Amino acid sequence: MDSKLLGSILLIVGTSIGAGMLALPIVSAQLGFMGSLMLLVACWMVMTLSAFILLEANLWLPHNSNIISMAKATIGPVGQLLAWVTYLLLLYSLLCAYIAGGSDLFRNLLSFAHIQLPEWLSSVLFTVVFSAIVYLGIHSVDHVNRGLMFIKLTAYSLLILLLVPFISVPQLTGGHMSEITSITAIMVTITSFGFSVIVPSLRIYFADDVKKLKKAIFWGSFVPLVCYVLWDAAIMGVIPLGGAHGLGAMVHSPTSTSDLVNTLTTTANSGFVNLFAKLFTSVCILTSFLGVGLCLSDFWSDGLQLEKKGKNRLIIQAIAFAPPLAIVLFFPHIFIRALAYAGIYCLMLQVIIPVWMVWNGRYRRGIGKGFYVPGGKVLLLVLGVLSITMIIRNFLS
DSSP states (O other), X not given: OOHHHXXXXXXXXXXXXXXXXXXXXXXXXXXXXXXXXHHHHHHHHHHHHHHHHHHHHHHHSOTTOOHHXXXXXXXXXXXXXXXXXXXXXXXXXXXXXXXXXXXXXXXXXXXHTTOOOOHHHHHHHHHHHHHHHHHTOHHHHHHHHHHHHHHHHHHHHHHHHHHGGGOOHHHHTOSOGGGGGOHHHHHHHHHHTOOGGGHHHHHHHTTTOHHHHHHHHHHHHHHHHHHHHHHHHHHHHHSOSSSTTSHHHHTTOTTHHHHHHHHHHHHHTOHHHHHHHHHHHHHHHHHHHHHHHHHHHHHHHHHTTOOSSHHHHHHHHHHHHHHHHHHHHHOTTOHHHHHHHHHHHHHIIIIIHHHHHHHIIIIISOOOOSSOOXXXXXXXXXXXXXXXXXXXXXXXX
């Protein structure tokens, strides 16, 4: 395989697989394994099709066109403002989730060393310590992330293999398919496939080679789908749905991430499972936190026209990390809820806005040319109406 294509596939995989993966078996436990499988495939199809639609619109415009400039060129100032606001809300929601989940795991790990911290101090320490890596710049994040990605993939593979002997097949047949319309499960699953924001960057990387771009998007999204299916099967097959420490109880738990790790290691009763479960969950949170934190700080640096030097760098750090930290200090148990909110903004930014851009470009402005996603108006209407319906349902619930 072409090394550039492989690198792009891994880039999409790295963007997709993160802290949201930890919540997947918790929020979809009521569906049972078959229900969660159907939901994963449905969300994968929606988000992958939307990525192709975003690619179509991007190929109409000059290189270096990001989602915000694309929205301005195809929709107008309203689209640009909507993309700008949604992008910020998405990144801040994700940071809230990662700080909440990360500080929970951080406090849990310290407790094994007989160090007890209050929730607020754990959140502050987690944010300060790991935002310092973002403060040092992209090179620091890049080098740390490479090591963490290797650890994450290794720990994931070993953890799945170690859990296979403990999987109970009858547990995988439990759950209720009627719960497949659970709005929290849908939104968290959507968030877990939120990779299409990097499509404009991949277009530059491949110099408009549409064939390779299509392969990168398909396989880059398919690998996370397989990983999520195996993860759900392993967790749902080991941890029961019911009971005080079951997956059903974790949905409403204030410490769902640490509960997942503790229950997993207790149920499997293996030192190696304990080690790799803690390693994998911790690294998942960290890679997600570093990636989103870097994106947000770069966004503000560009938006405020502040070069990342001296006190400007401190100002950017404060704008990026202080608001989500403050939210977590007031609402420390927001991990799953923040991921669900991120799902709303994923649908807005990565489905509704691309559909709107392509609709305008094809049928109103007449700038559509070259690569064309099949399905015509019917596909665009289905994706748009489905996304708007999910967002309305989320707010009503």
